[in-house]
Amino acid sequence: xxxxxSRIRDDEGNDQVRYLVILKAAENQLxxxxxxxxxxxxxxxxxxxxxxGVLLDTGGLTPVSAGAEVRLEGGKIxxxxxxxxxxxxxxxxxxxxxxRSQEEAVExxxxxxxxxxxxxxxxxxxxxxxxxxxPEDFTNxxx
Numbered sequence: 001x002x003x004x005x006s007r008i009r010d011d012e013g014n015d016q017v018r019y020l021v022i023l024k025a026a027e028n029q030l031x032x033x034x035x036x037x038x039x040x041x042x043x044x045x046x047x048x049x050x051x052x053g054v055l056l057d058t059g060g061l062t063p064v065s066a067g068a069e070v071r072l073e074g075g076k077i078x079x080x081x082x083x084x085x086x087x088x089x090x091x092x093x094x095x096x097x098x099x100r101s102q103e104e105a106v107e108x109x110x111x112x113x114x115x116x117x118x119x120x121x122x123x124x125x126x127x128x129x130x131x132x133x134x135p136e137d138f139t140n141x142x143x
Contacts, residue, residue: 015100016098016099016100017098017099017100017101017131017132018056018096018097018098018131018132019096019097019098019099019102019105019129019130019131019132020094020095020096020129020130020131020132021094021095021096021097021105021108021109021112021127021128021129021130022091022093022094022127022128022130023091023092023093023094023095023112023125023126023127024089024090024091024092024125024126024127024128025089025090025092025123025124025125025126026088026089026090026124026125027063027064027090027092028063029123029124034120034123035119035120037119038115038116038119038120041115041118041119042112042115045111045112045115046058049097049108053098054097054098054099054104054108055095055096055097056096056097056098057094057095057096058093058094058095058096059093059094060092060093061091061092061093061094063082063083063090064082064083064084064090065082065083066082067081067082067084068080068081068082068084069082069084089125089126092125095108095112096132102129102131105129106129109127109129112127113125113127
């Protein structure tokens with residue numbers, strides 16, 4: 001593959017773009033750990049995406065209570081140890097893909113959420129898909 005800023009061309013000359021998928025859910029919403037079958041299904045899906053050459057990275061995140069927030073507000077930088085948010089949902093994991101289109105990102109993400117739907121009854125959450133920008137995306141900014 002050949003890199004051209006944030007866009008990548010695969011061996012056939014097709015443009016590839018990086019997408020960050022963020023999973024959001026209420027922490028401890030069902031009062032326990034995910035079922036082992038869910039972890040197995042997620043691992044299998046990750047292996048398939050890796051073999052397809054589209055999954056760049058993935059990871060789960062610690063609870064908000066174990067994190068910190070650094071904020072710039074009113075000209076001052078403050079640090080707050082977790083928990084620091086009252087949001088209904090927090091970011092629980094992420095995945096970075098390299099794909100041809102947002103539609104492909106939606107498909108991989110939907111498959112991931114289907115694993116949760118089928119193997120963890122009652123679980124609810126959402127995923128946000130965002131294209132990763134590169135320097136070429138800022139060329140029209142004044143400056």
